[in-house]
Amino acid sequence: MGRVMEVKGKPQADGEWSTGFCGCCSDCSSCCLTCWCPCITVGRIAEIVDQGSSSCCATGAVYMLSMYTVFGSACISCKYRTKMRKQYNLKGSECGDYLKHFFCELCALTQTYRELTKRGFDVPLGWDGNVARHNAGVAMGAPVVEGGMRR
Template identity: 75%
Template structure:
């Protein structure tokens, strides 16, 4: 099952890096519990092959025990940037995640939201939402075909 986000202008992020508090709910969640924001982002970017809980827990453990959770989130920022052909570089991704982790996470969250994902629903929830209005099979024509 393939869920595709809405296309944006090629190469451009839909919001600026420092627009972190334009969405108060994701900003507050990222401020107090960045592992949840990261887990949600990772699940969407990995198209459901990584669960939110799995990615968030690993991020939290890396951050608590090594202080290097930013390396894990940097990997996903690069992966998302390549997936959507967004401007930037791997070096820039690492700098942004190291120095401004929460801004980097909220920008990625907003990007996925602006591409049509309800990030809180996860991959499966977005797939179900997208397929909910799709009719199965061809439409039935009353009275057959006429010329």
């Protein structure tokens, strides 16, 4: 399907996260979702960050399977935090991202989810849903002229 790459979310100051690392209380719904079903949170984040090239279901399933390994789930979720951080020029490092995901996976996931939300994404809609919402007011194609052309 035609993916529009212009959807980037609302701009924030480069370098600054919109919420703190332990700001879970500010968004109870994403906190509860992440606590009970982190695979869904990771899948949704991946789909937005990868601009639709990753499937929410596939990434979530891989994450769920990797939870049975020692470092697997942290590696997968950290990948998307790092990618999003680079897309928006947010402060941090790959090592810091990994340590956050390894020692406090739920806080790291909810912060990433909140960041996408603060930047204007309706994360549960996925990439295609956000593109459609963004382009809803844009007319596509040439205008229709009734009655043909006349002099």
